[in-house]
Amino acid sequence: MDSFKRLKIGTQLSLGFGMLTALMLALAIFSVMRVNALAKAFHEDNRIAAERLEPLYQAREALAQTGLAARNAYIFTDDAQALKELAIVDEQKAIYLAAVDKMTPAYANDAQFAKVKEGLLAMANELKRPRQYREAGKMEEFGRFLVNECSPLRRRIVQDMAVLVSSAQKESETAGEVVEDYASGAQRLVAVLAVVAFVLSVVIAVLIKRLLLKQLGGEPVYAAEIASRIAKGDLAVKVQLAPADNGSLLFAIKSMRDSLAGIVDEVRHGTESITHASNEIAAGNVDLSQRTEQQAQSLERVATAMEELTSTVKQNASNAQQANHLSQSASDVSEQGGAVMRQVTDTMASINDSSKKIVDIISVIDGIAFQTNILALNAAVEAARAGEQGRGFAVVASEVRVLAQRAAQAAKEIKSLIDDSVEKVGSGSDLVQKAGTTMHEVVASVRRVTEIMAEISHASQEQSVGIQEVSQALGNMDGMTQQNTALVEQATAAAEELKDQAVHLSGVVGQFKLEASTSVVSHLPARQYQAHAGSPRIERRLASGR
Secondary structure (H helix, E strand, C coil): CHHHHCCCHHHHHHHHHHHHHHHHHHHHHHHHHHHHHHHHHHHHHHHHHHHHHHHHHHHHHHHHHHHHHHHHHHHCCCHHHHHHHHHHHHHHHHHHHHHHHHHCCCCCCCHHHHHHHHHHHHHHHHCCHHHHHHHHCCHHHHHHHHHHHHHHHHHHHHHHHHHHHHHHHHHHHHHHHHHHHHHHHHHHHHHHHHHHHHHHHHHHHHHHHHHHHHHHCCCHHHHHHHHHHHHCCCCCCCCCCCCCCCCCHHHHHHHHHHHHHHHHHHHHHHHHHHHHHHHHHHHHHHHHHHHHHHHHHHHHHHHHHHHHHHHHHHHHHHHHHHHHHHHHHHHHHHHHHHHHHHHHHHHHHHHHHHHHHHHHHHHHHHHHHHHHHHHHHHHHHHHHHHCCCCHHHHHHHHHHHHHHHHHHHHHHHHHHHHHHHHHHHHHHHHHHHHHHHHHHHHHHHHHHHHHHHHHHHHHHHHHHHHHHHHHHHHHHHHHHHHHHHHHHHHHHHHHHHHHHHHHHHHHHHCCCCCCCCCCCHHHCCCHHHHHHCCCHHHHHHHHHCC
8 A cells, every 4th residue: 555655646546446457457358258158158049949940840831731731632533723732742842841951950869850850851852742543543542642541641741840859949049048047147247346446446546645645735626726826936834744744735835835935035135236237337337328429420421421421422423424315315326327327238139139120020021022933934934925916914014013022011011120220220229328317327426325334433522532431430349348358358357257157046046856947036036136137138238349
């Protein structure tokens, strides 16, 4: 029991609930085993009924049907109806023979079944004779067979089957009684186990509750309230402990409260030294502030020089803008020159086209001249042949005249095209002159751009002078910064003293083990240190010398 008390609360709870779970699991496993056993017993009962009784009932019914069908085959005078009844005899005989085969494994060592089987097989052999008698027309022998042989054999078989059915039913009833007894015993045992599990659950719950209360020292709500008040800084809170309680959670909280009270008292004494050091740092900061004002004056001079530099830059920007406009004008002029040159190109192309047309017309004239030569030759031939009859010659002469007219028209077109070409060549010359004028304008614009660039160069010189003034002002600021550096060294010495006090306070507070995200200083009166000397902004200024 003592070793159980020394375990962690989580381990105790795990063991308690583990025992309950194991008990419930054992109860469930036992119940499942009992249910499986019951199911097996019921299955055995059903198997007996399926393997023994049902085939036996089926064989008995089929045997009765064979007797009825054999009797009907004897009674009916119609051969067709008699044959149907004989077919029923064969069908029912096959059914009870199949039932016999099915029952044979179940009744393997049963002497009564052996008698039934022997009788059924004998009946199966005898049932061949009704068809033989009917087909041979031996109705008297058929009747004697039914009365003297078939009926006594059937009655004996039925009696033997009744004995066998009674035996199988008794066996099934016995199996059912066994199942009922087994089920009753399982119910009683499960009920006992359930009561035991309930009692153990109550006992374990009570033990766990007592152990938890003893380890906590009281109710968890009370312990949480005490811890909350201490966390808020109320170190005067009273902690009520049970008699002889020296190891509970509440006892540890009370001890923590007492230790915190002593530490806070020491921290309050340490804050006086921190305050003195903070005063020294404050005085140094005043001196640093004065030097900062001097730096501000230097910065004003720098600002004045920067204004002049800005004015010069603006002038340069204006000149650059004007140069941009002129460049744009030059671009426009260049575009005009390009347009003129494109017109010249188009004119030259037109002249080229006209020249091609001239070539074509000359080709036509050449063809006409050739045809004229041929016609003239033909006219000469016709004139030679006709003699004085000049009809053919007249026709040829007419064709020659037509060709001559075409040649004249072609010559006119050539003249017109040549004139047009001359005119277009003149236009091209004018356009070339315009292009030359445009190029002169481009040159003038470029010259103006050069002048503006000279102005920009002059402005750049002025900027250089302004930059020199800025450099001088920065030199003054550098001297001030060096003086500030000396002051920062003094502030560093004061910070070292503060550091020693902080180390002492850290050693006092370090008696407690806290989480990494918990800040003890933030809960102490040393906030005054943060307000006067621990400001991150002041520390950054001291470190940078500003």
